[in-house]
Amino acid sequence: MIPLVFIHSGYQSYLEYSLRQCKLANPESAVFLLGDDANKNRFPFVTHVPITALNAEQSDEFTRLYVHRSTNPHWYELLCLVRWFYVQAFMEEWQLDAVFVADSDVMLYKNCSRYAAWAHRNDRQQSAYCRADYQTTNPYSWLASAHSSYWSRPGIRDFCQYLLHTYQTPANQSRLEEKWQYHQKNALAGGVSDMALLYLYADDYPDRVINLLQPSAETSQSLPEVFDLNISIANNRLENEYELDSRQLKKVAWNQHQYVGFNRILNQNCLFNSLHFQGLSKRYIHRYYQGTDLRLHRLGQEVAHRFSPVLKPVYRLKNGLKRILNS
DSSP: OOOEEEEOOSOOTHHHHHHHHHHHHOTTSOEEEEEOGGGTTSOTTSEEEEGGGSOOHHHHHHHHHOOOOBSSOHHHHHHHHHHHHHHHHHHHHTTOSEEEEEOTTEEEOSOGGGOHHHHTOOTTOOEEEEEOOOOOSOTTOOOEEEEEEEEEHHHHHHHHHHHHHHHHOHHHHHHHHHHHHHHHHTTOSOBSOHHHHHHHHHHHOGGGEEETTSOBOOTTOSSOEEOOSOTTSSOSSSTTOBOBOTTSSBOEEEOSSSEEEEETTTTEEEEESEEEOOGGGGGGGGGGOOOSOOHHHHHHHHHHHHHHHHHHHHHHHHHHHHHHHHO
16 A cells, blocks of 8 residues: 655644544545644554655755745745655655555545546656646746656656756756746746746656546546646646635535545536645635544534634734734
């Protein structure tokens, strides 16, 4: 069974749901959390690995090479990139041939060892992640993400070498600079992130990467399966691929241990192996948990969600009074 890996700093309530949902869908797989003291010893079914204890020497070399080209903070973009060196170090130290890596705001409903496109991959296909193929007004959108991703050990080594080579080579640096200059000229947020490098890697080596946004199925499957790019948008691999509900989330329904959504391009339902609660959509994550535990926790989340417009002014007043009293 393929091990599952999460990387998270600190503790937020949604971590309860993503980790527990992952274990529900993958009861026989080992679950690892590359984390810190704030999330240590919280989950008895998770093997906690202090991320600072991993010997990721190449991350130091990459940090020295890194050139910041983003409107996002330097520390944030660098962290998103160097995490892959920590995944590599983890796989090397634990001698793992392959892993599934998920962001902590991803809810998994699939036994990841049984995803056909990965299980039956050819020898050249060493990684799998999400890459969108729709056009935008920005020719440098370069939309790819590994919030849900498979990595073989040769695959993560190859991608980390690609990151180093990109920042060591003037020609590759110029590609990144072109993107950054376009963002600056057009006053666009963002810039060069790990998403851009994942996109370029798949573009340069298309035979090495499986696209998790591509609906796929074995002959025995009644419906194709797919991973979610972002629950808050209708786009997935293609533009307006799925319907949205009244909350502007992907319109999905629970059906026999998996969520189902209607694919407008294929004109049929697809099974969602995951849902990605990026950004503000995290407030809904507790509603998509399929376990029978955490009832009080879920009730607390629901109360906080429903009454947050009322409670926010109260919290601001309370914090203001504290500052006055402590001054």
